[in-house]
Amino acid sequence: MTSPPPSRTSLGTGAEFDLIRKLLGPQEPLPGDVRTGPGDDALVLEDGWVLSVDLTVEDVHFKREWIDLEEAGFRATAAALSDLAAMGARPVAVLLSLGLPRREMSETATALQKGADQACRREGIRILGGDVTASSGPALVDVVALGRTDRPLLRGGSRPGDQLWVTGWLGASAAALHLWSQGREPGPELRRAFARPTPRIREARWLSERLDVRSLIDLSDGLGGDAGHLAAAAGVGILLREEALPVHRDVIRTISDRDEALGLALTGGEDYELCFTVEEGTLEPWIGPFQETFGIPLTRVGRVVEGEGVRLEEPSGDTRPLERGGFSHVQAEDDR
Amino acid sequence: MTSPPPSRTSLGTGAEFDLIRKLLGPQEPLPGDVRTGPGDDALVLEDGWVLSVDLTVEDVHFKREWIDLEEAGFRATAAALSDLAAMGARPVAVLLSLGLPRREMSETATALQKGADQACRREGIRILGGDVTASSGPALVDVVALGRTDRPLLRGGSRPGDQLWVTGWLGASAAALHLWSQGREPGPELRRAFARPTPRIREARWLSERLDVRSLIDLSDGLGGDAGHLAAAAGVGILLREEALPVHRDVIRTISDRDEALGLALTGGEDYELCFTVEEGTLEPWIGPFQETFGIPLTRVGRVVEGEGVRLEEPSGDTRPLERGGFSHVQAEDDR
Numbered sequence: 264m265t266s267p268p269p270s271r272t273s274l275g276t277g278a279e280f281d282l283i284r285k286l287l288g289p290q291e292p293l294p295g296d297v298r299t300g301p302g303d304d305a306l307v308l309e310d311g312w313v314l315s316v317d318l319t320v321e322d323v324h325f326k327r328e329w330i331d332l333e334e335a336g337f338r339a340t341a342a343a344l345s346d347l348a349a350m351g352a353r354p355v356a357v358l359l360s361l362g363l364p365r366r367e368m369s370e371t372a373t374a375l376q377k378g379a380d381q382a383c384r385r386e387g388i389r390i391l392g393g394d395v396t397a398s399s400g401p402a403l404v405d406v407v408a409l410g411r412t413d414r415p416l417l418r419g420g421s422r423p424g425d426q427l428w429v430t431g432w433l434g435a436s437a438a439a440l441h442l443w444s445q446g447r448e449p450g451p452e453l454r455r456a457f458a459r460p461t462p463r464i465r466e467a468r469w470l471s472e473r474l475d476v477r478s479l480i481d482l483s484d485g486l487g488g489d490a491g492h493l494a495a496a497a498g499v500g501i502l503l504r505e506e507a508l509p510v511h512r513d514v515i516r517t518i519s520d521r522d523e524a525l526g527l528a529l530t531g532g533e534d535y536e537l538c539f540t541v542e543e544g545t546l547e548p549w550i551g552p553f554q555e556t557f558g559i560p561l562t563r564v565g566r567v568v569e570g571e572g573v574r575l576e577e578p579s580g581d582t583r584p585l586e587r588g589g590f591s592h593v594q595a596e597d598d599r
Numbered sequence: 600m601t602s603p604p605p606s607r608t609s610l611g612t613g614a615e616f617d618l619i620r621k622l623l624g625p626q627e628p629l630p631g632d633v634r635t636g637p638g639d640d641a642l643v644l645e646d647g648w649v650l651s652v653d654l655t656v657e658d659v660h661f662k663r664e665w666i667d668l669e670e671a672g673f674r675a676t677a678a679a680l681s682d683l684a685a686m687g688a689r690p691v692a693v694l695l696s697l698g699l700p701r702r703e704m705s706e707t708a709t710a711l712q713k714g715a716d717q718a719c720r721r722e723g724i725r726i727l728g729g730d731v732t733a734s735s736g737p738a739l740v741d742v743v744a745l746g747r748t749d750r751p752l753l754r755g756g757s758r759p760g761d762q763l764w765v766t767g768w769l770g771a772s773a774a775a776l777h778l779w780s781q782g783r784e785p786g787p788e789l790r791r792a793f794a795r796p797t798p799r800i801r802e803a804r805w806l807s808e809r810l811d812v813r814s815l816i817d818l819s820d821g822l823g824g825d826a827g828h829l830a831a832a833a834g835v836g837i838l839l840r841e842e843a844l845p846v847h848r849d850v851i852r853t854i855s856d857r858d859e860a861l862g863l864a865l866t867g868g869e870d871y872e873l874c875f876t877v878e879e880g881t882l883e884p885w886i887g888p889f890q891e892t893f894g895i896p897l898t899r900v901g902r903v904v905e906g907e908g909v910r911l912e913e914p915s916g917d918t919r920p921l922e923r924g925g926f927s928h929v930q931a932e933d934d935r
Contacts, residue, residue, distance in 0.1 A: 294692060294724065294727075297692060301728050305728075306692070306694065308691075309646070310648070312644060316696050316730050317730055318732050318741065322736075356633060358650065360652050362656050362739060391629070391630075392641075393652060396654050396655075396660070397656070398736065398739075399658035399659055399736065400658075400734065400737045401734070403734075405652070407650070411632065
């Protein structure tokens with residue numbers, strides 16, 4: 264596995280990433296005991312420790328009309344643990360910071376903790392610390408996910424000719440969000456994809472033990488956006504094939520407009536599936552065993568090409584650039 | 600250095616600690632690669648990595664009438680780094696999560712980041728990651744401080760007969776807060792103690808290299824509260840001597856009521872000085888060299904006794920228990 268040196272500029276496009284670039288400040292050498300810094304899914308330390316943090320704020324990432332606080336705690340924690348999956352790390356512990364609206368601090372803490380604890384237990388770990396405070400505003404959960412791996416799976420190893428694959432089905436979480444925003448109630452599978460997502464921790468480790476995974480990322484910004492991160496990190500282009508996208512069946516059933524359903528799968532975000540590149544022809548033998556082991560498919564969705572950015576190949580054979588590939592909590596809010 | 604096994608029950612009293620205990624859930628063995636868990640100032644991992652997280656919320660921990668956002672970013676980061684000081688760890692990096700009020704996201708991010716970066720640079724480190732999102736409420740900063748030490752200084756090693764010491768002067772930050780809450784403006788030294796506190800990182804390492812520090816904590820909850828944590832962690836009592844408390848001179852000058860000034864030094868919180876125990880007679884030779892090196896005093900403020908809890912010895916020789924020793928952001932807000 265080769266990868267370029269960690270770099271701020273290996274983030275894709277979008278307002279959120281511009282802000283993150285700004286936060287990180289000028290690019291400088293990493294401390295001696297830090298192996299991989301800004302620009303990947305998590306910080307990799309000497310001795311294989313992996314560290315990531317994920318902030319969830321009520322009314323930005325979830326609303327109480329959609330899910331309860333226990334589900335919000337679960338979801339925030341699963342999202343943070345997904346960053347460990349994206350590094351091929353095994354989870355060790357979680358630190359949980361909670362901001363609790365006054366007047367309901369104890370109930371809020373209990374519900375958020377319960378959900379976070381469930382997400383931890385599912386991966387065989389638990390909450391080992393954190394911070395708790397009152398909030399004059401909405402509830403918030405900041406989750407530090409701590410893991411370990413001898414062999415981190417980075418973003419930057421793709422080469423032209425490689426194939427791009429994803430695990431599972433796409434668009435379900437975004438479809439739930441889309442339906443709620445229209446005042447409709449999503450069905451149980453779509454709802455569950457949003458409220459209780461599954462970080463693909465075992466899946467990432469299974470794959471990396473069996474084949475040379477060139478680069479890997481978890482789908483939090485949408486396939487378009489995250490493929491853009493992989494492309495930027497390796498200095499290559501990625502061509503996605505529209506017909507290949509594994510759109511979740513309930514998305515197809517529920518969202519009648521075909522382009523809209525496709526858009527949710529392509530740019531919706533927060534699927535928490537894995538997106539990765541391998542050398543051509545190396546993954547096919549493992550499709551069956553993977554499906555048998557985890558009950559979800561592996562789907563080839565595109566390929567790595569010379570150039571830069573992400574393009575979509577339509578059924579006609581025409582290709583078009585994906586201008587803004589991903590979902591952003593920051594997008595467009597800064598200019599009001 | 601001996602210390603009891605990490606334990607949830609080694610936290611002192613108070614609503615905030617009750618909530619933290621609740622968050623941590625039932626007590627269970629630590630994972631194999633975690634050395635010290637809940638109940639100390641930070642998580643200690645195999646290979647000497649030390650990890651802590653500190654959440655700051657606007658209008659709870661600071662108001663913009665008091666300090667600007669750059670100072671808020673500095674203060675939040677210094678507070679998190681102080682947890683590394685409390686473990687005797689050298690800082691390695693910081694992860695910064697920001698919640699940014701809509702309509703002013705970019706300015707808020709820039710100011711908070713600038714202050715956080717200054718606090719990092721002062722310790723020779725920098726921000727190496729984090730998360731950023733919009734907030735429907737107040738600005739918030741969650742700082743993950745990452746450090747390393749071969750020899751963590753824990754809370755639980757005190758024995759009856761040991762002496763209790765603190766670095767620097769007490770009460771300045773709490774006095775600034777007190778004055779602001781009365782509509783008064785604190786002088787520059789009090790203001791600075793609140794806005795730009797100094798984590799005593801070098802001081803902790805200097806001390807631990809020269810003598811057997813039995814237990815150590817940073818003063819974030821106030822001397823009374825933090826001494827209570829040391830007492831609880833070691834299963835001992837602590838007797839503080841009122842006359843010995845190194846009350847900051849500007850607190851004495853500004854707060855005319857003597858008991859009030861004393862109360863700020865004793866229970867005010869957020870001094871970020873070190874509070875530690877050593878065997879009787881071992882520290883005295885180092886008082887002069889410490890003062891010369893760091894420009895602040897070492898003051899003996901009490902002693903470790905058989906029993907439990909913290910008591911205050913008044914000038915008359917009478918002693919009284921400190922019922923609630925510390926400052927809590929949670930206290931009393933839950934019952935409304």
